[in-house]
Amino acid sequence: MRSLSLHLITTILFLIFGCSSTKETSQEEIKGLPYDPPGSTVTTNKTIYPQHKRTFLFSGSKLYVSNEFPGSRLNDFYQEDDSTFIAVIEPENSPINNSAWYSFKIWSEMDREINLKILYKDGSHRYIPKLSYDGNNWRPIDTNYYFNDTSKGIANLKLKIKPTSLWVSAQELFLSDDYESWIDELMTKSFLKKSVIGESAKGRAINKIEINEENKDPDLVFIIGRQHPPEVTGAFALKSFVEKLIDDSELSKNFRKRFRVIVIPLVNPDGVDEGHWRHNSNGVDLNRDWFAFNQPETRLVRDELLKTAGQSQSKVKFFVDFHSTQQDVFYIIAKDSSLDFDPTYETTKSWLNRTHEIFPDYKLNVDESLNDYNAPTSDDWAYNVFNAPALTYEIGDETDRALIRKICSGAAEAMMEILLKAKK
Ligand SMILES: [Zn+2]
CATH class of the missing domain: 3.40.630.10 (Zn peptidases)
Incomplete structure (x- = not known):
């Protein structure tokens, strides 16, 4: 009542x-705003693409990657060669404004360096990676270890991976x-x-x-x-x-x-x-x-x-x-x-x-x-x-x-x- x-x-x-x-x-x-993708002002429910929550293990490299936490976004992850890995990021649906959010964590059984490429579907790289070893204290990646390849819309990172998790995120969580x-x-x-x-x-x-x-x-x-x-x-x-x-x-x-x-x-x-x-x-x-x-x-x-x-x-x-x-x-x-x-x-x-x-x-x-x-x-x-x-x-x-x-x-x-x- x-x-x-x-x-x-x-x-x-x-x-x-x-x-x-x-x-x-x-x-x-x-009307929407000039930069809006088509259909933005139609606000009835639209289909969402699922993001599977999981932890990837690369046993040969003893490397782990996970999106099993709130706020994460990582749609796929694979290995290109001994030291190079690819993270694939997709939006929740499209067309969509290019606010290409990503967030995942990586760790390995022993200290090592990897090259990481971040690739996007329906978007391109936008946010300078923020790193954290505890999920609370964050800093932007050192520019010496980061290259935003705007011609391809992808990011190249060099990361120091340890047995403790390293969060790699578009912004602080x-x-x-x-x-x-x-x-x-x-x-x-x-x-x-x-x-x-x-x-x-x-x-x-x-x-x-x-x-x-x-x-x-x-x-x-x-x-x-x-x-x-x-x-x-x-x-x-x-x-x-x-x-x-x-x-x-x-x-x-x-x-x-x-x-x-x-x-x-x-x-x-x-x-x-x-x-x-x-x-x-x-x-x-x-x-x-x-x-x-x-x-x-x-x-x-x-x-x-x-x-x-x-x-x-x-x-x-x-x-x-x-x-x-x-x-x-x-x-x-x-x-x-x-x-x-x-x-x-x-x-x-x-x-x-x-x-x-x-x-x-x-x-x-x-x-x-x-x-x-x-x-x-x-x-x-x-x-x-x-x-x-x-x-x-x-x-x-x-x-x-x-x-x-x-x-x-x-x-x-x-x-x-x-x-x-x-x-x-
Ligand atoms: Zn806004």
Whole structure:
């Protein structure tokens, strides 16, 4: 009964608010982004190619390779000659954006060196390998031992293999368990609450963090992340951004007196734990499903944000969705050309300008070209529904991790300053 009435409320909320953004737009008018492969905006379930979990043993070479862990991706592995091995990587389905994720571990009975080629089906090499001997501490491979053969789309690595496992991964592993641990660590603060908003297609929890000092009539900020599994630098960015909002600085305390923040840090736990390149476990790009809402993950997040905003959509003052791409870039919604002064655009620009003031030496790339208000992406949805500044914050795949922490903490500071300056 309870779930029925909840469902009813959600449906009513959706009818009232969810459609307001889309009443003049049909599915045919919804376009993907210029770099999307064909079919991305069709978000009904698609077939997933299975990845067989197994450990390969090369008895002559006394070498072992395994993908038997969460977040792994290794579709085949074979030996070419005494010291050369081939790893074959395939996406979860295709056509697909070239976010060619791989992750596997290798060990041998005695110390030795091997040459490893990584080959791809339906994609090409993208990520500089990250190595770890414990699955927790990572470093990028030494460039002397790595060659990205862009003419063939493959990578050549020279690796020192030991009896302890060496993880070779597109990016550091930051999986649903790591999010759980991170969120649990935060929960020592009384104004934070963790809850589960629902389950992914495969039954994994989708968590919400709420920053709420129980103020009367607070304004709202919405933060989401990790719709795309390999986008680990976006996850690090979200972490630093959120940690700034909850610290003990005067700015953060003042901010929390006026704002309640909803964070949904991991929208696609299935894709992350199953080592996907891009999609959820139904084979769909979730960040192209914010018009049709065919997928459980996007529906859950939408309903949660609409429910939180309730009747007062104007209370939503900022929406940010964290991602990763080849470089650090802010994809913002272009100025509404029908207005002399577009307040949401101006707020976004003030925030970016303030961030630039804090980090004058940091190159701030801003791109307004991708948003025509009709893309089926989270930021366009949020902009249309809440009429709030909404953007996609992209962190470079290889941006220095310490720099990510610094810049994203500063960007959070700038956001708090700008939002506090605005009239209530
Ligand atoms: Zn993305």
